[in-house]
Amino acid sequence: MARKVPEINAGSMADISFLLLIFFLVTTTMDVDSGIVRRLPPPPDPTAPTPDVKERNVFNVLVNKSDRLFVEGRWGDIRTLRDEAKEFLSNPQNREDLPEKRMENIPGLGEFPVSRGIISLKNDRGTSYDMYIQVQNELTAAVNELRDELSRQKFGVKFSDLRSQMDIDAIQAAVPMSISEAEPENIGGGK
Amino acid sequence: MARFKKEKSGELPAISTASMPDIIFMLLFFFMVTTTMREVTLKVKVKPPVATEVQKLEKKSLVSFIYIGTPVQSKIYGTESRIQLNDSFRTVNDIAEFIYNERETRPEADRGLLTTSLKVDKDVKMGIVTDVKQELRKVGAFKINYSTRKKAPKTN
Numbered sequence: 001m002a003r004k005v006p007e008i009n010a011g012s013m014a015d016i017s018f019l020l021l022i023f024f025l026v027t028t029t030m031d032v033d034s035g036i037v038r039r040l041p042p043p044p045d046p047t048a049p050t051p052d053v054k055e056r057n058v059f060n061v062l063v064n065k066s067d068r069l070f071v072e073g074r075w076g077d078i079r080t081l082r083d084e085a086k087e088f089l090s091n092p093q094n095r096e097d098l099p100e101k102r103m104e105n106i107p108g109l110g111e112f113p114v115s116r117g118i119i120s121l122k123n124d125r126g127t128s129y130d131m132y133i134q135v136q137n138e139l140t141a142a143v144n145e146l147r148d149e150l151s152r153q154k155f156g157v158k159f160s161d162l163r164s165q166m167d168i169d170a171i172q173a174a175v176p177m178s179i180s181e182a183e184p185e186n187i188g189g190g191k
Numbered sequence: 192m193a194r195f196k197k198e199k200s201g202e203l204p205a206i207s208t209a210s211m212p213d214i215i216f217m218l219l220f221f222f223m224v225t226t227t228m229r230e231v232t233l234k235v236k237v238k239p240p241v242a243t244e245v246q247k248l249e250k251k252s253l254v255s256f257i258y259i260g261t262p263v264q265s266k267i268y269g270t271e272s273r274i275q276l277n278d279s280f281r282t283v284n285d286i287a288e289f290i291y292n293e294r295e296t297r298p299e300a301d302r303g304l305l306t307t308s309l310k311v312d313k314d315v316k317m318g319i320v321t322d323v324k325q326e327l328r329k330v331g332a333f334k335i336n337y338s339t340r341k342k343a344p345k346t347n
Contacts, residue, residue: 013212021219028222033248035239035308035338040328125318129311130240132320133337137242144244 036136044183057099059088059119063135065126078134085142089117089175108170109154115175122182139179147175234268235260235275240313241342248336253304255293257286259319260312272315274323283319286326310338 061081062070069076071084091098099117106112119139123132144159151159151171162168237260248254258275262268273280276289294302307327311320327335 010209010212014208014215017212017215017219021215021222024219024222033251033254033308033338034245034341035248035336036242036244037246037334037336040324040333040335042331042333043328123317123321125316125321127317128313129315129317129320130313132317133240133242133313133339136337137244137339140244 036133036140038136038179041180053118054100056097057116057118059085059117061119061121061135061139063121063123063127063131065124067128067131069135078131078138081135081138082142082145085119085139086146088119089115089142089178090146091115091117104173106170106173108166109174112174114173117178119179120182121179136179140177143175143177143179147171150174231256231258231275231278233258233263233275234278234280235262235273235312237310237312238314239310239338239340242339243342245339245341246336248306248308250304250306253297253301254306254308254336255290256308256310257289257323258310259315259323261314272312272319274319283322283326286323287330290327290330290332304334305332306334306336307332308336308338 060070060072061076064070069078069081071081076084088098091101094101099115101113101115103111104114106114121135121139123135147159151157151162151167154171155162155167159168159171162171235258237258259272260275261270262273262280268280274282274286276285281289290307294305297305309320309323324335327333
């Protein structure tokens with residue numbers, strides 16, 4: 001005959017799990033870490049010759065210590081930077097003073113004129129980090145918008161909605177993220 | 192007379208709380224799964240700038256963080272921007288060692304994928320950030336991520 005086992009009181013179970021819950025609430029963070037991804041260039045090799053880049057292929061962006069922009073030899077504005085960078089990288093009218101294009105065979109796209117333009121970003125030691133990120137953001141946005149446009153035209157969807165790795169690689173090869181940062185220099189003398 | 196006398200007490204029946212632990216456990220599991228442990232206590236104020244073109248950091252275990260900002264206890268440590276690695280203030284010269292240590296703790300196969308996330312306050316000057324970046328280049332930690340908050344993109 002089965003003996004009757006006394007029932008364990010489960011009334012405090014809720015309290016125990018509440019305690020655990022509050023512990024996790026306090027010790028954890030909810031925010032998803034996100035940011036602008038960049039790849040640093042390897043340290044400069046003093047013996048290597050400086051790469052020969054034509055003037056028309058370089059888009060100069062300077063930020064001074066009072067957060068003013070100097071774009072291609074003129075005072076620039078953060079609000080127009082994105083469009084200027086887009087025009088530079090795409091060169092829709094094949095102008096002489098904007099970067100040249102080279103036909104490249106990209107798997108999935110075939111022969112495609114890839115711009116040889118490079119955006120060169122230079123900042124002062126006194127530039128605020130906020131401004132630097134704004135500039136980086138606008139330049140990234142320019143590349144991303146160009147990728148979106150090409151992706152829509154070729155595959156009918158936004159670049160971020162592409163699923164096949166081959167398509168992603170093709171778009172990335174067609175519109176390279178060519179943002180280069182100059183070797184640091186102390187222009188404004190600020191620290 | 193009435194043989195079937197209905198039990199008509201005015202009291203409401205007590206609501207069963209037996210499922211309470213289950214509900215709390217469900218909440219608990221939700222929080223356990225969606226959150227990550229806070230690893231370091233921040234000694235510097237970091238209010239990251241906002242940006243629209245952000246990407247999510249994948250593989251949290253392969254990310255090491257460098258915090259730069261003004262000290263929280265500015266009465267003791269001053270208001271100059273400082274670098275925090277793990278739990279203490281460090282200088283630019285300690286970055287190389289920090290990266291080597293971070294690499295040591297990761298499995299050998301993943302060491303090339305290590306990302307350095309720069310959590311920098313938006314009011315910090317670029318000088319110190321540039322120094323950190325130069326140091327990272329020297330030790331070969333090329334994958335970096337400027338930590339930013341996401342802002343809804345402008346609709347135009």
